[in-house]
């Protein structure tokens with residue numbers, strides 16, 4: 001399993017011109033590794049995540065996801081195929097949790113399994129996994145609360161647990177620790193690291209927090225849409 005972006009360029013309309021948000025970005029994230037992306041505000045980090053998560057189609061370049069079930073260039077998928085790929089193969093954690101207001105924490109995870117999980121998963125296996133993930137993010141006691149009854153940090157932890165529910169081949173994470181205290185932040189990084197390593201997920205993680213960079217397999221810095229390697233990726237088989 002791996003995610004490989006090759007020569008990805010993305011521009012946005014900018015008055016009569018185009019603004020180049022990603023400038024021929026090439027990035028290889030082997031399954032089981034985490035690539036951290038740092039860089040100043042406006043340098044293109046969110047654009048990179050959006051392209052990897054099929055939320056924006058790049059102007060050019062390829063975004064190839066290799067999974068057990070095949071190889072796909074995500075940059076060429078139709079909207080419908082991209083939505084399916086997101087449901088079945090990806091975990092996406094953005095800063096705004098975007099939880100469903102009417103559902104409790106555990107229901108948010110179960111719905112995700114229902115939409116994108118393996119068809120043969122039993123209700124009890126789904127329930128067990130949801131409970132395990134909520135425990136891993138420290139929310140066992142809050143499993144039956146709705147988003148309005150949770151703090152911002154707790155909502156973010158539900159968001160992360162939900163993204164991990166279907167054992168994603170690709171995990172795309174934006175600032176996972178920004179709403180958390182340092183202890184919870186470290187626990188979340190532990191959880192993401194475990195999932196990436198144990199489940200061979202290719203993970204791209206944007207962070208401004210240097211505390212956790214030493215835990216990452218590779219570290220890149222984005223400047224004006226160009227990606228620089230700060231730490232060489234370690235290949236994990």
Ligand SMILES: Nc1ncnc2c1ncn2[C@@H]1O[C@H](COP(=O)(O)OP(=O)(O)OP(=O)(O)O)[C@@H](O)[C@H]1O
Pocket residue numbers: 012013019020021039040041042043044045046047048
């Ligand atoms: N939808 C859009 N339309 C036009 N320009 C955009 C759009 N989204 C982002 N940009 C511009 O593209 C560039 C890269 O933005 P991006 O959000 O990817 O940066 P970032 O590194 O994630 O920033 P931050 O750390 O502040 O979130 C910026 O100059 C931004 O203003």
